[in-house]
Amino acid sequence: MHIVVCIKQVPDPSQARIDRETGMVIREGVDKITNPFDLYALEEALRLKEAQGGKVTALSMGPPAAAEVLRDAIAMGVDHGVLLSARGFAGADTLATSYTLAQAIRRLADVHLIICGKQAADGDTAQVGPGLAANLDIPHITQVRKIAQITKESLQVERLTDTGYEAIEVNLPAVITVVKEINEPRLPGLRGMMRAKKAEIQVWGPEEIDADETRIGLKGSPTQVWRTFEPEIHRKGEMLTGTPSEQAAALWERLRAL
Amino acid sequence: MEIRVRTDDCTICGVCAQECPFGSISMGEVGPEFDESCTLCGVCVESCPAEAIYMVGEAEKILEERDSSKSRGVWVFAEQRAGHLQGVVLELLNEGKNIATQLGEPLACVLLGDEIEHLSQELIEYGVDQVYLAEAPELKDYRDDLYAQVLEHLVGKYQPTIFLIGGTTNGRSLAPRVATGLRTGLTADCTGFALDEAGNLLQTRPAFGGNLMATIRCPHHRPQMATVRPKVFEAPTRQPGRSGEEIRVELPPLKPWAHILEIVDEESLGPNLGEANVVVAGGRGLGSAEKFRLVEDLARAVGGAVGASRAVVDAGWVSYPHQVGQTGRTVAPKLYIACGISGAIQHLVGMQSAETIVAINRDPDAPIFSVATYGIVGEVEEIIPALIREIKSR
Numbered sequence: 057m058h059i060v061v062c063i064k065q066v067p068d069p070s071q072a073r074i075d076r077e078t079g080m081v082i083r084e085g086v087d088k089i090t091n092p093f094d095l096y097a098l099e100e101a102l103r104l105k106e107a108q109g110g111k112v113t114a115l116s117m118g119p120p121a122a123a124e125v126l127r128d129a130i131a132m133g134v135d136h137g138v139l140l141s142a143r144g145f146a147g148a149d150t151l152a153t154s155y156t157l158a159q160a161i162r163r164l165a166d167v168h169l170i171i172c173g174k175q176a177a178d179g180d181t182a183q184v185g186p187g188l189a190a191n192l193d194i195p196h197i198t199q200v201r202k203i204a205q206i207t208k209e210s211l212q213v214e215r216l217t218d219t220g221y222e223a224i225e226v227n228l229p230a231v232i233t234v235v236k237e238i239n240e241p242r243l244p245g246l247r248g249m250m251r252a253k254k255a256e257i258q259v260w261g262p263e264e265i266d267a268d269e270t271r272i273g274l275k276g277s278p279t280q281v282w283r284t285f286e287p288e289i290h291r292k293g294e295m296l297t298g299t300p301s302e303q304a305a306a307l308w309e310r311l312r313a314l
Numbered sequence: 315m316e317i318r319v320r321t322d323d324c325t326i327c328g329v330c331a332q333e334c335p336f337g338s339i340s341m342g343e344v345g346p347e348f349d350e351s352c353t354l355c356g357v358c359v360e361s362c363p364a365e366a367i368y369m370v371g372e373a374e375k376i377l378e379e380r381d382s383s384k385s386r387g388v389w390v391f392a393e394q395r396a397g398h399l400q401g402v403v404l405e406l407l408n409e410g411k412n413i414a415t416q417l418g419e420p421l422a423c424v425l426l427g428d429e430i431e432h433l434s435q436e437l438i439e440y441g442v443d444q445v446y447l448a449e450a451p452e453l454k455d456y457r458d459d460l461y462a463q464v465l466e467h468l469v470g471k472y473q474p475t476i477f478l479i480g481g482t483t484n485g486r487s488l489a490p491r492v493a494t495g496l497r498t499g500l501t502a503d504c505t506g507f508a509l510d511e512a513g514n515l516l517q518t519r520p521a522f523g524g525n526l527m528a529t530i531r532c533p534h535h536r537p538q539m540a541t542v543r544p545k546v547f548e549a550p551t552r553q554p555g556r557s558g559e560e561i562r563v564e565l566p567p568l569k570p571w572a573h574i575l576e577i578v579d580e581e582s583l584g585p586n587l588g589e590a591n592v593v594v595a596g597g598r599g600l601g602s603a604e605k606f607r608l609v610e611d612l613a614r615a616v617g618g619a620v621g622a623s624r625a626v627v628d629a630g631w632v633s634y635p636h637q638v639g640q641t642g643r644t645v646a647p648k649l650y651i652a653c654g655i656s657g658a659i660q661h662l663v664g665m666q667s668a669e670t671i672v673a674i675n676r677d678p679d680a681p682i683f684s685v686a687t688y689g690i691v692g693e694v695e696e697i698i699p700a701l702i703r704e705i706k707s708r
């Protein structure tokens with residue numbers, strides 16, 4: 057079984073800061089990490105490989121520095137890393153990103169399952185997984201919390217819904233996006249880290265994946281960021297003081313009046 | 315391929331003329347002008363600080379021409395479950411109506427399901443002008459495969475200018491599939507809309523876990539698609555007897571690719587978080603899974619649902635469906651009581667539109683107090699039991 061995991065490098069969300077003057081995200085001095093949600097995707101692929109054999113390829117589109125997250129994936133146990141990196145890919149929205157990833161998966165060939173994170177922590181769109189499947193014209197299932205059964209031909213999963221879950225079966229190949237309930241991601245071991253250091257990361261540009269130039273990067277992106285700004289949060293509140301019982305009494309008096 | 319300039323974005327700064335490797339650009343009155351020597355290399359596109367220069371391909375040009383002449387209507391996906399419209403659908407109708415009125419276009423809904431015709435009239439009474447109704451036994455419950463195929467077909471046929479979809483779990487799975495099939499733009503999880511002078515939809519959404527707001531446009535593709543965060547907009551009032559048009563649509567040949575084996579609704583603690591009028595939420599300040607029960611006790615006393623910060627969900631004190639915030643639920647109850655929650659921005663974006671917010675926290679500088687209507691600086695172990703006693707004594 058050949059599983060591809062799509063992983064994205066993102067600025068560490070716990071260090072996110074905004075420049076108040078420009079309303080832009082400050083990228084300098086912020087660590088770059090693997091999108092936290094993608095670690096669950098990696099872990100699930102590794103567990104499937106351990107149970108069933110096969111190989112796992114990690115795929116990422118991003119600047120040359122994104123090779124780092126592919127090395128981290130190899131340290132966890134992934135077999136290969138492929139980086140899609142070229143000037144032409146820059147500025148991609150989710151439509152262009154999912155097209156580009158789809159082209160790379162076509163080139164990888166013989167892929168049975170593609171696993172994405174639930175969403176990327178920088179954009180939070182959760183659009184790339186379904187978009188990727190649409191580009192490849194294969195099924196997708198979002199919010200997978202459990203893989204119940206898998207063969208080379210078909211897959212049964214539980215998908216989290218707003219009110220519970222549903223059990224779904226699809227034929228493979230398919231794309232799934234996974235939520236964090238699905239597993240507990242492992243930490244890289246020493247051997248993995250040694251292997252990652254020496255591993256060769258393949259870098260592909262538009263030619264290698266036979267991309268239509270009008271569908272990648274900025275040119276292939278129908279959406280444009282028009283402006284960014286800091287959210288406003290303000291509410292003039294009343295502080296209730298006194299002993300705990302006085303505070304509780306004062307609060308309940310006000311709430312009862314609502 | 316062709317180079318184009320959005321002259322209303324262009325600041326005539328001249329950077330493109332400087333950067334052009336072939337000296338093909340001179341600055342005109344409203345923007346750059348290109349001479350014969352232009353090779354369409356795209357350097358100007360990337361250099362433009364205002365992102366006013368862009369390239370279009372042949373396929374796009376054809377789509378643009380087709381779209382601008384024909385596309386009409388603001389559409390809302392009328393997601394129903396078991397014959398009931400989802401709350402977010404009604405919320406979208408208000409916002410959709412505003413946009414449609416400004417554009418001078420009709421507001422329409424697409425309604426998919428089985429034996430759901432009664433919902434058509436309900437939608438019309440909430441302000442919808444046209445309902446595109448597709449009924450079939452296989453459309454009874456939501457499923458990605460068939461719903462996406464039907465929507466792609468209908469959008470292709472009727473060509474709305476705007477298509478809004480509620481940001482439910484299903485909506486956020488369906489919308490990107492459809493947008494990709496139609497090769498148009500999609501903005502996720504919007505919290506605000508406006509129109510620019512050209513009538514393009516300005517779509518505002520939180521990014522970076524709510525630390526930043528971004529306004530997105532999709533000027534050259536139709537429909538302009540967006541998913542919309544539930545509980546952000548208010549539902550319109552119903553006008554009984556209002557009339558509108560119901561259009562029964564013929565289904566295209568459908569190609570199922572999924573087999574739904576089972577649909578399970580899981581019991582949660584008390585009333586459903588998304589729908590509750592009162593939410594009592596607890597954070598790490600509760601200290602332990604045992605003490606988190608205080609929050610459940612208070613919720614029971616006030617008849618509310620239990621919410622939680624991500625920190626306590628991660629710690630396993632309560633299950634994920636209770637998480638409020640950027641990566642959990644968005645709630646907008648009448649009353650939100652935050653106990654031992656610091657008020658990180660990722661939590662605030664999920665609850666700040668609550669009508670009344672109470673914050674109980676030992677740290678007077680906790681950011682949660684900045685959104686609180688009533689604040690209590692104190693220990694949760696003391697305040698919550700005192701409050702429960704107070705409620706029970708009256």
Ligand SMILES: Cc1cc2nc3c(=O)[nH]c(=O)nc-3n(C[C@H](O)[C@H](O)[C@H](O)COP(=O)(O)OP(=O)(O)OC[C@H]3O[C@@H](n4cnc5c(N)ncnc54)[C@H](O)[C@@H]3O)c2cc1C
Nearest residue numbers: 597598599623624625639640641642654655656658676694
């Ligand atoms: C990408 C991303 C997405 C996220 N999504 C979400 C999300 O959806 N929802 C969410 O909630 N968070 C989310 N977070 C996490 C968020 O940043 C915070 O870490 C989290 O909300 C903190 O939870 P907390 O307030 O319970 O804990 P803490 O920040 O640890 O706050 C505990 C508070 O309790 C107070 N306290 C302690 N003891 C007591 C006591 N005895 N009595 C009274 N008060 C006491 C403390 O003063 C403190 O203010 C996200 C983070 C990231 C990076």
Ligand SMILES: Nc1ncnc2c1ncn2[C@@H]1O[C@H](COP(=O)(O)O)[C@@H](O)[C@H]1O
Nearest residue numbers: 062063117172173175176181182183184
């Ligand atoms: N540039 C990228 N490279 C590889 N995978 C990506 C990229 N962007 C998004 N993904 C995948 O798509 C998922 C959803 O991302 P998003 O739609 O951006 O929220 C992520 O968790 C990744 O698995």
